[in-house]
Structure formats: C-alpha cells, structure tokens
Amino acid sequence: MNVQDTSVRPAVTSEEVRARLAALGRSLPEPWQLPNQIKIAPSLIRVLGSRVFVSGHVPIADDGTVAGPAGKVGSEVDLETAQQSAIRTLLGIFASLERELGDLGRISAWCRLHCMVNSADGFLEFPAVFNPASQLLLDAFGDEVGGHSRVAVGVAGLPWNMPVEIEAELELHD
Amino acid sequence: MNVQDTSVRPAVTSEEVRARLAALGRSLPEPWQLPNQIKIAPSLIRVLGSRVFVSGHVPIADDGTVAGPAGKVGSEVDLETAQQSAIRTLLGIFASLERELGDLGRISAWCRLHCMVNSADGFLEFPAVFNPASQLLLDAFGDEVGGHSRVAVGVAGLPWNMPVEIEAELELHD
Amino acid sequence: MNVQDTSVRPAVTSEEVRARLAALGRSLPEPWQLPNQIKIAPSLIRVLGSRVFVSGHVPIADDGTVAGPAGKVGSEVDLETAQQSAIRTLLGIFASLERELGDLGRISAWCRLHCMVNSADGFLEFPAVFNPASQLLLDAFGDEVGGHSRVAVGVAGLPWNMPVEIEAELELHD
Numbered sequence: 001m002n003v004q005d006t007s008v009r010p011a012v013t014s015e016e017v018r019a020r021l022a023a024l025g026r027s028l029p030e031p032w033q034l035p036n037q038i039k040i041a042p043s044l045i046r047v048l049g050s051r052v053f054v055s056g057h058v059p060i061a062d063d064g065t066v067a068g069p070a071g072k073v074g075s076e077v078d079l080e081t082a083q084q085s086a087i088r089t090l091l092g093i094f095a096s097l098e099r100e101l102g103d104l105g106r107i108s109a110w111c112r113l114h115c116m117v118n119s120a121d122g123f124l125e126f127p128a129v130f131n132p133a134s135q136l137l138l139d140a141f142g143d144e145v146g147g148h149s150r151v152a153v154g155v156a157g158l159p160w161n162m163p164v165e166i167e168a169e170l171e172l173h174d
Numbered sequence: 175m176n177v178q179d180t181s182v183r184p185a186v187t188s189e190e191v192r193a194r195l196a197a198l199g200r201s202l203p204e205p206w207q208l209p210n211q212i213k214i215a216p217s218l219i220r221v222l223g224s225r226v227f228v229s230g231h232v233p234i235a236d237d238g239t240v241a242g243p244a245g246k247v248g249s250e251v252d253l254e255t256a257q258q259s260a261i262r263t264l265l266g267i268f269a270s271l272e273r274e275l276g277d278l279g280r281i282s283a284w285c286r287l288h289c290m291v292n293s294a295d296g297f298l299e300f301p302a303v304f305n306p307a308s309q310l311l312l313d314a315f316g317d318e319v320g321g322h323s324r325v326a327v328g329v330a331g332l333p334w335n336m337p338v339e340i341e342a343e344l345e346l347h348d
Numbered sequence: 349m350n351v352q353d354t355s356v357r358p359a360v361t362s363e364e365v366r367a368r369l370a371a372l373g374r375s376l377p378e379p380w381q382l383p384n385q386i387k388i389a390p391s392l393i394r395v396l397g398s399r400v401f402v403s404g405h406v407p408i409a410d411d412g413t414v415a416g417p418a419g420k421v422g423s424e425v426d427l428e429t430a431q432q433s434a435i436r437t438l439l440g441i442f443a444s445l446e447r448e449l450g451d452l453g454r455i456s457a458w459c460r461l462h463c464m465v466n467s468a469d470g471f472l473e474f475p476a477v478f479n480p481a482s483q484l485l486l487d488a489f490g491d492e493v494g495g496h497s498r499v500a501v502g503v504a505g506l507p508w509n510m511p512v513e514i515e516a517e518l519e520l521h522d
C-alpha cells in the first residue's frame with residue numbers, strides 16, 4: 001500500500017526544470033507555432049481550475065516548428081530515432097505548458113501520458129519508444145510531481161506522418 | 175499567460191444551443207438508440223459529481239440510428255464526407271448529453287475530445303477531419319464553455335466500420 | 349434525466365469483490381510483475397488525491413506474468429479468446445489496484461475504460477470483445493460503483509503483440 005500525502009507536493013519551477021534539463025544536455029524548444037495557414041479550434045492547453053488537458057503534441061524542433069523525420073516506426077524510422085522524437089514531443093509539451101501557465105512551478109502533478117506510435121507492421125516496442133521520455137519527465141520534475149500513468153500503443157496514422165504523438169493530463173497547485 | 179476566471183463561466187442552455195445550431199443549418203438528432211439486440215454494459219454518459227465521461231460515439235442520423243456511410247477515410251470515404259460524419263458524431267454527443275443531463279446548460283466546460291479516424295493507408299489529414307466539428311462546438315457553446323483540448327489520430331478499425339469516433343470529457347456547474 | 353446521488357455511493361470491499369468473482373468462477377491473479385530486465389518509469393497505478401489513473405494493462409495470468417495467446421484479433425486470435433483476454437486484463441487491473449490501494453473498498457466509482465484491440469484487417473467487433481469484461485466489472489462492483497464510460501477501438505499494434513489492452517480512470521472515497 002502506497003500512502004501519498006499530496007499536501008506536501010513540491011513546486012518545481014521553470015528555472016529548476018530548465019537547469020535540470022541543461023544538466024542532461026536538453027533544453028526547451030520555442031513553443032509550438034502552427035503555420036500561418038493552419039487555424040485550429042481546439043486549445044493546445046486547456047486549463048479548467050486545477051486541471052490541465054494537453055492536446056496531442058508531435059515532435060517540436062528548437063525553433064517551434066514540427067520536427068522530422070516523418071515516417072512509420074519500424075520501417076522508415078528506427079527505435080532510437082523514435083525515442084528522440086518522443087523526447088522532443090515531451091519537451092514541446094513543457095514549452096506549451098510554460099507559455100500557457102507562465103511558470104511550470106504551478107504544476108502539482110502529472111497525471112497521465114497517452115502515447116502513440118505511427119507503427120509499421122510488425123513493430124512492437126511501443127513502451128521502449130517512450131521510456132526515455134518518461135524517465136526525462138521524472139528527471140525534470142522529480143518522482144512525486146513527474147510521476148504518471150501511461151498508455152503506449154501503435155496507431156494507424158498520425159498528423160504530418162509524424163512517428164509519435166503524446167497527449168497528457170496534469171494538475172495544478174490551488 | 176492566460177488567466178481563466180472559471181467563477182464566471184456561463185451556462186449555455188439547450189434552448190440557446192439549439193438556436194445557434196439552427197442558425198448554422200444544424201439540428202440535434204434523436205438520442206442514439208442502440209438496436210434491440212445490442213445490450214451494452216457501459217454507460218453512454220457517465221456522470222460523477224461535476225464530472226462527465228462520454229463513451230465513444232459514432233455518427234448518428236436524425237432518427238437516432240447509426241449514420242453511414244461506413245468505410246475507411248482516404249479510400250472509401252473522402253475528407254468532406256468524413257467531416258460531415260464528425261459533425262454528426264458531435265451532434266449525437268450533444269443529444270446523449272441532453273438526454274442524460276436534462277439541459278445542456280448544466281455543462282460548465284468541455285475538457286477534451288478524443289477523435290479517431292478509421293484511416294486508409296497513407297491518409298494523414300486527421301486534424302482536418304475534426305476541425306469543422308471543433309469549430310461547431312465553439313459556435314454552439316461559445317469559446318469559454320466549448321473550448322477543448324483534442325487528440326486526432328488514425329486507428330486501425332472502428333465499430334460498424336464507421337469512418338470516425340469521438341470520446342469526450344466535460345465538467346458540470348456545481 | 350438521471351439524478352445520481354453520489355453521497356450514498358457504497359464501498360465494495362476486496363472481500364466482497366473476491367466473493368462475487370468466486371461465484372462467477374473467477375479469481376484475482378497475482379499482481380502484474382514486470383520481468384526483471386524491464387524497468388519502466390511510469391506508475392502502473394497513479395493516485396492523486398481521490399483520483400486514480402491506471403496505466404495500460406495487458407492480459408495477466410494467475411501468476412502475475414503476461415498471459416498469451418499473442419496475435420491479432422480476427423486472424424490469429426478469435427473473438428471468444430479475445431473476450432477471455434479482456435477479462436484477464438480487467439482482473440489484472442483489479443490486482444494492481446488492490447496492491448496499490450490496500451483494499452478495493454476505497455474505490456468510489458469507475459470512470460472510464462479505454463479499450464484497445466490489436467485488430468486484423470476487416471475485424472470490426474470491438475465492443476463485443478470487451479462486453480463480457482464490462483459486465484464482469486458491473487457484477488464485481490455493482491452498477492453504481494462499477495458503471496463506466498467506454499471507448500473500444502482497433503489499434504495498429506500493442507506491446508508484446510497482445511490481443512487487447514485496457515487503460516482506466518477511477519475515483520476514491522474521500
């Protein structure tokens with residue numbers, strides 16, 4: 001039995017997250033900027049009281065554009081490249097959250113990651129694609145705030161033929 | 175940084191939603207009626223306090239039955255037809271919610287849409303399939319209540335070979 | 349209109365769940381034990397206050413290991429076998445929850461099941477795969493606690509080539 005006292009959940013600020021990422025050779029990209037011709041009705045980040053819903057994100061380059069390579073994992077994209085794409089996706093989510101929330105220290109807990117692989121026939125290493133990203137989430141926010149449930153499966157297709165996509169839900173400090 | 179004061183979130187009643195839809199040439203179908211031989215254990219709408227979980231819905235015709243055409247988007251069903259199917263799916267969710275809640279004005283906020291396309295090989299326009307439905311949601315409920323996060327991906331198959339399916343989560347006024 | 353008074357939601361203890369399952373010829377497996385060489389960062393069960401997020405589970409054998417058969421439903425695995433795999437998946441979730449929560453009586457309500465089939469081309473009976481599992485959930489916890497929304501679709505691939513996977517969300521008594 002695991003007793004979790006949520007009353008003492010720490011605030012991990014943007015400054016701390018950035019420092020921890022830097023120590024791991026990582027950095028936040030510019031927030032995702034959709035091309036001018038693309039107008040979308042949904043919110044990339046939907047905040048409702050203490051709840052945060054993160055729209056599906058794809059890999060983001062340092063300049064805030066969608067980051068290739070595109071293609072199906074297991075044929076056009078190999079496992080290691082897909083793992084890097086998953087990390088870029090997670091870092092893009094961090095950047096979207098910072099833009100929306102002002103500071104990542106408002107996050108009290110990550111709830112859930114919904115992870116999808118654009119998979120070729122016969123590819124099965126869905127958890128392996130996202131394990132480095134999940135570990136980076138723990139490294140950046142600590143086990144208590146960064147802990148999360150996860151589902152990691154293969155889907156038939158993703159926007160722009162990206163290799164991976166991640167949707168998420170989080171909670172904020174009151 | 176986006177400050178959202180949820181204390182003033184408006185109630186958009188069924189009467190208002192129906193009037194706004196009528197102005198756009200749309201109307202609510204009869205609520206989804208499963209065929210007599212089909213018994214399902216899950217709830218189409220699960221209400222828990224102020225939280226509402228909407229089971230996956232497929233396109234619904236005016237009479238409350240599943241609305242064709244069936245088929246994979248990108249081969250058997252074209253983009254424009256899939257967009258209309260997505261709108262019918264959303265309107266069917268509205269009808270299920272009204273049946274369960276009594277009045278749509280109980281909804282304080284839409285949280286999340288989980289959108290799935292029954293996609294043919296090579297089809298990639300997943301967001302485009304749902305953009306008109308997402309816009310209709312904003313038109314019907316306003317940006318504040320109707321705002322939502324979204325994930326829109328291609329899956330390997332959907333019940334009755336329907337082209338699209340949408341699952342959702344919402345919140346109610348206390 | 350369905351008025352749900354959540355103030356009287358019952359507690360269905362582990363003892364009661366186990367007795368109800370036994371009457372149906374079912375029992376809880378040992379909790380899922382990942383092989384020693386597999387390290388995962390996500391939590392199988394993420395508890396945040398009164399909310400519980402359940403990571404994607406696959407079918408679990410009585411000894412807590414992943415239970416075959418593997419393969420795509422509709423070609424390598426038939427409907428009836430897939431239904432049994434879905435039941436084993438749900439029972440494995442029960443076991444993970446009991447290990448994490450101490451007693452299943454802490455659960456006030458099941459919210460949502462996210463059900464995925466590793467489907468062969470042309471297979472469409474996604475709801476049918478999970479109907480016996482959904483019914484078992486109602487039988488074990490009663491309609492009020494065990495009620496749930498559901499999405500049941502076909503995906504392109506699942507870990508270890510398992511035929512089904514289920515992710516879930518629940519709520520706890522305060």
